[in-house]
Amino acid sequence: MLKMLNKDRVTALLVIDKFGGQMNKTSRRKFFKKITFGGLGLALLSKSPLKAFTSDKKNKRLKKVFIHPNSVKRTK
Amino acid sequence: MSENNKNQNKKIEKSFWKSLESYQNDSKLNLENEFEEGVTDDFNPSQLNGISRRKFLALLSASAAFTAAGCSDYHDQGEIVPYTNRPEGILPGSSNYYASTCNGCSVNCGILIKTNLGRPIKIDGNTENPINNGKICAKGQASILDLYDPSRIRKPLLNGRETNWSEVDNSIIAELNKVSESGKKIVLVTHSVHSPTFKSVLDKFLEKYPAAEVYSYELFNNHNRLDGWERLYGNRNFPKIRFDKADVILSLESDFLGKEDNFIENTRLFAKKRDVNNPDEFSRLYSAEGSMSLTGMNADYRFRVNPSNQIEFVLSLLNELRKNARVNISLPDDLESLVSNYSLSRFSEEKGIDQIKLNYLLEDLLKPGKNALVYAGNALPLEVHYVVNIINEILNSTNLYAHTSAAVEVLKLNRHSDFQALGLELSSGNVGAFINLGSNPVYHFQDAGDWKQHLSKVALTLSVVVNENETSENCKYVLPAHHYLESWGDSQTTADVYSLRQPVIAPLYNSRQTEGILLAWTTGQTYTEDLYHNYLMENFKSSIFAENKSPLAFKNYWLLALHDGFVKIKTEDKTLTPEFTTPLQIPNSSKSNEFTLSLTENYFIGDGRFANNGWLQELPHPVSKITWDNYLNISPKRANDLNLKMGDMVEVTSGDKKLEVPILVQPGMADDVISIELGYGRTNTGEVGKNVGFNSNIFLTSNHTNTAYFYNNVSIKKTGNFHKLISTQEHHAVDDSSVKDFHKIRNIIQEGTVDQYINDPEFLQHHKHKIFSITEEHKYEGNKWAMAIDMNKCTSCSVCVASCNVENNVPVVGKDQVENGREMQWMRLDRYYSGTPEDPEVSNQPMLCQHCDNAPCENVCPVNATNHSTDGLNQMVYNRCVGTRYCANNCPYKVRRFNFFNFRDYFADAYYDNEVTPLVNNPEVTVRSRGVMEKCSFCIQRIMEARSTAIKENRELKTDEVTTACQQACPADAIVFGDMNDENSAVNKLRKHNLAYHVLEETNVKPNVTYIAKLRNIHSEDA
Structure with missing residues (x-):
């Protein structure tokens, strides 16, 4: 088959053929899979808004700045 | 072969040449090989870089994504998250107030602390507490920042390394017992003790360790005043002075309006006697002092008298006054003969004091029907105070003494000389334990020798302090104490008021209450946050509750007392009889020309x-x-x-x-x-x-x-x-003769005299002319906010500035930026001199955004970031501002402040940009960032709060319902704010006053801040 092609095209195909062993073996399917899971991983790493609603962790900091139980506040 | 073929062969043989060189076969033209060596070699894929372009781009985008995920938005201060379990009593958006007691100085003013989401954000005076009647000083206002100071000690330290409380407690108790057994002294050093409960804790400690001794001090104290009082009256209960009843006051080296004793209450009382609606009742203030003080700046007459000459002055005065005394008192013979050697005219001649003014003084002090008072400063020797007390007796000024509110000493203060002796004792090795409770003797008493060396001879040295100081750095143990906003406590500084202190925030760090620490060590109980709280309650029950015999149950009485912040104690007025027991010794005041x-x-x-x-x-x-x-x-x-x-x-x-x-x-x-x-x-x-x-x-x-x-x-x-x-x-000073006295030429400061006002109430209006406008004036329906500042009452104490800083989250910029004129305070107090540099007349004027109706700043903003509201406010929209600064350029009052940097993280390498200090910010006021203009907003957050309360209650805003931070803080009530469209409002009345004027009103900017001209109460001959 190669013999039927002209010299330029042969050169290009030779490159591809020789480079072929080092070509990215990731298929399009695999690529999209990687993107999806990678994105999910990033979302977990970043501050998830879900966390705030599941616990009072934020409030733990706020709880520190909290009224003293025995103090009496002023009524208006 | 045909002839054509032969010819063709001949043609092929013919050669061509382009140049002589090629014809001559020049080697330089050997162009057989067109490409450089290696260029046309066969392509070898194994030499390629293993990373393909595809992989490279994939790696690049992945790293960018990770970076974006890792970097947090620096503006992000956390999320606004609703409570899932809301703590009781906290409603987001609504503030709670707690009554407590300040401990910034010896006065212990009653305070109301505003808290938001469980953290204190503002301190103001407790309006019901008779000690300060709703006002506090600048130190009290700003002390809230100390609660959130990032340099506070967070954990106990032992030899500089962090440790825990159990290790500290056990070792200190063991060491104290060891010291006690050895017979060596235990020294406790503290600032003045005003808490009866703390005193009882100290008594318990002294009982357990009989070799212990308490040294209590204040660097600036009133020893001399109390000593002088005791010498004449036999007790140390100096009364409260009714400055609001005094018609003539002579202040001797006393800054009673600026920093001495309860100067906030003094200012409030003094200002009552400077009411422009009662010009006949105006008080007259004489000041005799060596340095210019705030009181001196506000005096009607001022004498420059060296403090060493004050004894001569008062003796000369006594000599003149006793001849025409209102109350005849027979002085002892030695005093008579001593006094007769002094003469006011000779004093005037020798010291260069104006004799005419001294005659005015004598005349005013002796005027019948007028209350006169002579008041000496704390710094003057006891002999001066003694003579002043005698003068007040003969002037019948004792009716200005309120004995019901006399000062009370819970624990007598030590003298300076005691600390010099202490230094010697420490270095002698007689002291086994040195306990510093919140004070700093190493910094204050530097004449006591080398403290580092002294303390190195003491086995146990410890400091219980909020922040590290010069004393704690020489101590083995440094224990973190609660800030006063985290503490329980009580205080009694006057006979008729017992104040309480309650915590308004749970402790931020691993600190403990000082009194609780001592109590735990003394009684052997385990420290808890309730230990001192319960002890305080017990003490309160056995003393105040028992004495007052209230019909309420104790718990209810206690909660009511905490709610109010104080308990009134019944006291009776008394009349004291002077007793001349000790001959007067004149202090040695020999001076050279130095x-x-x-x-x-x-x-x-x-x-x-x-x-x-x-x-x-x-x-x-x-x-x-x-x-x-x-x-x-x-x-x-x-x-x-x-x-x-x-x-x-x-x-x-x-x-x-x-x-x-x-x-x-x-x-x-x-x-x-x-x-x-x-x-x-x-x-x-x-x-x-x-x-x-x-x-x-x-x-x-x-x-x-x-x-x-x-x-x-x-x-x-x-x-x-x-x-x-x-x-x-x-800033902006111009050294040009054309601007000398420009505050008078441009009528920025307009003043008169009391006599002038009485004779011609409209004297200020004569020079005015109607300012016309080519445009129609806008009619403001509904509220129109305005402010009036009475220059007769304003003493330039700067509490308004401090209060504004706290309320409006004004940043600290540092010395270098202040040098460039970039201080961020929204309000300033301009001070002008007139007269001569030797004897200047001082005029003070608070300056803030005038909220002009024809504001020159509004027209020039290219993005409409500053505009006028329908209720008369000059508004600032921070997120529109792009920082052209044209508005500041146009402002004739120069009241606009520009954020040249994000001062939160600029000042002192982001000292205030940490997790704690931002808690001090008022959440109702935007925290401004770099590139944004800001200025006084007439506390719009307070206006909105009052308005939303009125809407909730389905009513209109009441007259004078809104108070700005500066107005609330001003001890003299010089600032009045309100709706000028309300006929009954105070600001409406002041705007129409004869003494009302506007600064730079000829520019027709129509400012909404009215100033009431100052009246100097001087003799008509001097006018």
Whole structure:
């Protein structure tokens, strides 16, 4: 088959053929899979808004700045 | 082969050449090989880089994604998250108020603390507490920043390393017992004790450790006043002075309006007697002092008198007054013969005091039907106080004494000389334990020797402090104490009021209550947050509750007391009879031609305890307007003689003590007096206060002949060095004769005299003319906010500025930025001099955004970031502002402040940009960032809060319902704010007053801040 092609095209195909062993073996399917899971991983790493609603962790900091139980506040 | 073929062959053989060189076969033209070596080699894929373009781009995008995920938005201060379990009593968006007691000084004012989401954000006076009647000083206002100071000690320290409380408790108790058994002394050092409960804890400690001794001190105290009082009346209960009833006041080296004792209450009372609606009742203030003070600035007449000459002055005065006394008192013979040697006319001649003014003084003091009072400063020797008390007796001024509110000493203060003796005792090795409870003797008493060496001889040294200081750095144990906003406590400074202190926030760090620590060590109980709380309740039950015999159950009475913040105690008025028991000894006041050095307290830093408070460091000094420094005050004449100008360094020599300080030429100083304020030059405090100013405590000594605050025979010598002093008053200063007295030429300051006003109430309006406008005036329906400031009441105490800073989250910018005129305070107090530099007349004027109806700033904003609201406010929309600064350029009052940096993280390498300090911010006010213009907003957040409350209650806003932060804080009630469209509002009435004027009103900007002209109560001959 190669013999039927002209010299330029042969050169290009030779490159591809020789480079072929080092070509990215990731298929399009695999690529999209990687993107999806990678994105999910990033979302977990970043501050998830879900966390705030599941616990009072934020409030733990706020709880520190909290009224003293025995103090009496002023009524208006 | 045909002939054609032969010809074709011939053609092929013919060669062509382009040039002679090619024809000559020049080797340079050997172009057979067109490409360089290696160019046309076969392509070898194995030499390619293993990463393909595809992979490279994939890696690049992945790393960018990770970076984006890792970087948090620096603006992000967390999320607004609703409570899932809301703590009881906290409603987001609504504030709670708690009554407590301040402990910034010995007065212990009643305070109301505003808290938001469980954290305190503002401190104001408790309106019901009779000690201060709803007002507090600038130190009290700014003390909230100290709660959130990042340099607070967070854990117990042992030899500089962090440890835990159980280790500390066990080892200290063991060491204390060991010391006690050895027979060595245990020394406890503390500031003044006003808490009866703390006193009982100390008594318990002394009972357990009989070798223990308590040293309690205040660097600036009233020993001399109490000693002088005791000498004549036999007790140490100095009464409260009714300045609101005094028609004539002679103040002797006393800054009773600025920093002495309960100056906030004094200001409130004094201002009552400066009411323009009762000009006949105006008081007249005479001031005789060596240095220019805030009280001196507000005096109607001022004499420059060296403090060493005050004894001569009062004796001369006594000699003149007793001849025409309102109350005849027979003086003992020795005093009679002593007094008769003095003469006011001779004093006037020798000291260069105006005889005419002295005659006015005599005339006013003796005027029948008028209450006169002579009031001496705390710094003067007891002999002066003794004579002043006698003068007040013969003037019948004793009716101005309120004995029901007399001062009470819970624990008698030690003297300066006691600390000198303590230093010797420490170095002798007789002391086994040194316990410092919140004080700083190493910084304050530098004449006691080398404290580091003294304390090295003591086995157990510990400090219980909120912040590290010069004393704690020499102690083995450094224990973190609660801030007063985290503490329980009580206080009794006057006979009729018992105040309570309650915590308004759970402890931020692993600190403990000082009293609770001692109680735990003494009783052996385990420390808990309730330990001292319960002890306080028990003490309250057995003392106040038992004495008051209330019908309420104890618990209810206790909760009511906490709610109010204080309990009134029934006291009775009394009449005291003077007794002349001790002959008067004249203090030695020998002087040469050198100077008398006067050492005074700083208005805002105090004795140094507020050195790390950025707001207070940046608050301009009320007299000099200097920030971030202390200096030596000298008179213009002596500065001229010595060829000194502002900032020149001089070496001050007093005895064997020397110090190099910069000088400030201060108009109004006595020529033979120099003064320095203490509290600066701290070496061990947070980054804000460290090495700011010059430590002048070295001059304080107990080996004085006069008092601890004045030293004669002090010399100064120019060193040639220079230290730049930053004064906010000098910004935009123009050294041009055309602007001399421009505050009078441009009618920025408009003044008159009381007599002038009584004779012609409209004297101020004569020079005015109607200002017309070519445009139609806009009609404001509904509310229209305006402010009026009464210059007769304003003393320039700067509490309004401090309150505004706290309320509106004004940042600290630091000395270098203040030098560039970039201080961010929304309000300033302009100070103008007139008259001569020797005897100047001082005029003060608060200046803030005037909220002009024809605001020149609104027209020039290219993005409409500043505009006018329908209720008359000049508004600022921060997120529209792009920072052209055209508005500030156009403002004739120069009240706009620009954020050249994000000052939160600019100042002191982001000292205030941490997880704790932002808690001090008022959540109702935007925190401004870089590039944004800001200015006074007439506390729009308070207007909105009042408006939303009115809407909720389905009503209109009440008259005078809204108070701005400055108005609330002003101790003299000089600032009035309200709706000028409401006929009944106070501001409406003041706008129509005969003495009302606007600053620069000829520019037709229509400012909404009205000033009431100051009336000086001087004799008509002087007008």
